[in-house]
Amino acid sequence: VLAGSLVTGLAVTPSAQADPATAVPRIIPAPVSMTTVPGQSFTLTRHTKIVVGSRSADVARVAASLAGLARPSTGYPLPVVGPVVGHVVGDHDAISLRLAALPQLGTEGYELNVSRGGVRLAAPTAAGLFHGVQTLRQLLPAKVESRRTQQGPWTVPGVSISDHPRFAWRGAMLDVSRHFFTVEETKRYIDEISMYKINVLHLHLSDDQGWRIAIKSWPRLATYGGSTEVGGGPGGYYTQKQYTDIVRYAAQHFITIVPEIDSPSHTNAALASYADLNCDGKAPPLYTGTNVGFSSVCVDKDLTYKFFDDVIGELARLTPGSYIHVGGDEAHSTPLADYVTFLDRLQPIVHAHGKNIIGWNEIAQADVQGSPATLAQNWSILDGNTPAADPLATAAVQKGVQLITSPANHAYLDMQYDANSPYGLHWAGYVSVQKSYQWDPATLFTGVTEQNIRGVEAPIWSETLTNIHEVEYMAFPRLPGIAEIGWSPRTGRSWDEYRTRLAAQGPRWTVMGVNFYRSPEISWD
Ligand code: TNX
Incomplete structure (x- = not known):
């Protein structure tokens, strides 16, 4: 056996033009240790x-x-x-x-x-x-x-x-509410993300613009609440059989589906479907714009909690994973006291159906507890390398709640790469490939250590994305970098080294027909 060269962490910089017989293989996420054995x-x-x-x-x-x-x-x-x-x-x-x-x-x-x-x-x-x-x-x-x-x-x-992975939760999120994505499109995304050892797919199944999962006890949610999308297109929804098919397909790729029913805001599609859910008993019209924070469930009505009990009960029975995402973001039309009351009543419902809770960062304002294993998904805009104070992250950690890190200015894959990107938003800034890679969960916040972090997640919101090809354009080449931050050791991480490995993915995506953005930051193979 020839003497090999031990490559630990990410220390070795291979050359793209090197002799393939001796070059260090370019793998994403980088393995913990790799010894090359020439010959x-x-x-x-x-x-x-x-x-x-x-x-x-x-x-x-x-x-x-x-x-x-x-x-x-x-x-x-x-x-x-x-x-x-x-x-x-x-x-x-x-x-x-x-x-x-x-x-x-x-x-x-x-x-x-x-x-x-x-x-x-x-x-x-x-x-x-x-x-x-x-x-x-x-x-x-x-x-x-x-x-x-x-x-x-x-x-x-x-x-x-x-x-072996650094973090247990390495997620991607697909917003199937603002625009609907078919079963085939979602499966294609599962194929693509599983190549990079992503093990969670969070499906954003409900929002103001559309309800995307059939609920037998409240059928109008899907048939009416799912009948449109941003821009007024026909929308759509998954039947329970189709959702189960997605869950099974994901499991075959060792990916757990985490379904999200957003609440108490982002609920217009539900409120439009059932007038009784509204405080004034009047159903608002369906919504196809892109504003956020204008809707709220009626916190004082008992029917609201019967509704969530029914919906979460059906969803829990269809979902083998241990988490249900309850949203909790941008509840600008729900007074804080109501928000706290709402989550006080919602949490035991989720737990009674045998599931743990994950919510967006704002749930740290409510009476949440780390035991059982509640998670808060942090989407703050953060430097990423110099730790910053983040009151909601601090509040979560003080309550023993672990964090999923999704810093919007690094990990939001619906952000435009630059001003020329044909799709995407830029409220969190432009997110170049380098920016999406150069951050770390352990250096986001002051007072938060690695033990407080369950993992990472790369969300894709779909206000501007109408089909899977547009989703691919936003996810590739950025998603592999988030996957690496979730999987690989931090030691020795360097953008210059990473970009040579990323370059090797281009030909693979070309063969697969993945519509990736050929960012000029990368010297593609
Ligand atoms: C904020 S980030 C949202 C979503 C939008 C997204 C667009 C978060 C938890 N909520 O409702 O789709 O910005 O980037």
Whole structure:
């Protein structure tokens, strides 16, 4: 075995033009540790097998997903064989996936070893194996993403990788309310974000402009409240069957769906659907503009709480994940005392349906508690590198509530890149690719430490985004940087090093048909 070079943290700067046999592979998110082993590369052949080394349906599914990716482009049969258990597998012309007791890797880490004989992937969980497959994918030539047979060789460089995430929550949010996105569009986004080890998809299912999930006990929410969107288009909604299909598809990508029913503001679509929910008993018209903060549920009416009990009850039964997002943002038409009363009554409803609460940062003004595991999603505009005082973050942490960090001027992917961006907003400033990458959860706030932070999330609000291609343009190339901030160690992080790795994603997105923004900040491969 040739002496390898150990790459820990993000210290090594590979050159885009380097000899592929000796170059350090460019992986996003950067692995915790990676040793390159020159001379030990593995080349897939028409005889390569994918060996399942554990008796687990989930592992078999991960193996099948790898086969599904590589068969069309390589044209090789890549049979999935096994389970082969009880002895070391994958030593010859094979890619082996197996569960192994590797407690130091936590619930999502993996070990990946590539040598001349084959590829060995081991992890404590199927999720870890899935993440390892995403790394393997980036070690293969970009054209592996093609759905048509391509010319090889299909060479994987010799590496030894040990990897696990820094934060448990690495989220993306899609606003399907301001504009509706179909099941197929949402699944496509799941495909794309899971490549970067994102493990939460927060769906913003209700807002002033549209209600996007069928609720059997309140059917007009979807049929009327979901009948339009920003700009007056036809809107839409997910049937419960379709929502369940999205949840299942996400789970196959080891992504948990976190559904949001925004409250007490951002509720015009519901208030328009049921006159009785309004304090004055009169339904407002549907709304297709882009103002925020004008609507409020009627905090003093018992019907309001029956409504949330019914809605959250149905949603909780459809949602295997432990969190329901209750919104709580921009309640400009709800007096603070009412806001507190409302959340005092809403929280036990969510808990009674067996779920934990996540809300936007403003919920820290109410009587929230870290036990049970309430989360506050912070969307403040922050420097990101020099810690700043943030009263709502401080209030949350003092109540034992952990934070999800989504600083709007770094992590909001609906912000324009610059003044020439064809879509997006800029109320939090322009967010260049560099700006989206140069911040860290641990240096956002004074008085907030890493233990107070559950993770990161990159929201996409859709006032200006009408289809998945426009969403892709905003998410790529910025989303991989947020994913890296959530996954990779902070040590040695550098924009100059990162941008060379990001450059390697361009050809992959081109092959996949992802509509990414070819930012001039990156020297694309
Ligand atoms: C603020 S950030 C909102 C959303 C808008 C977004 C537009 C937050 C919690 N609420 O209602 O869609 O700005 O960027």
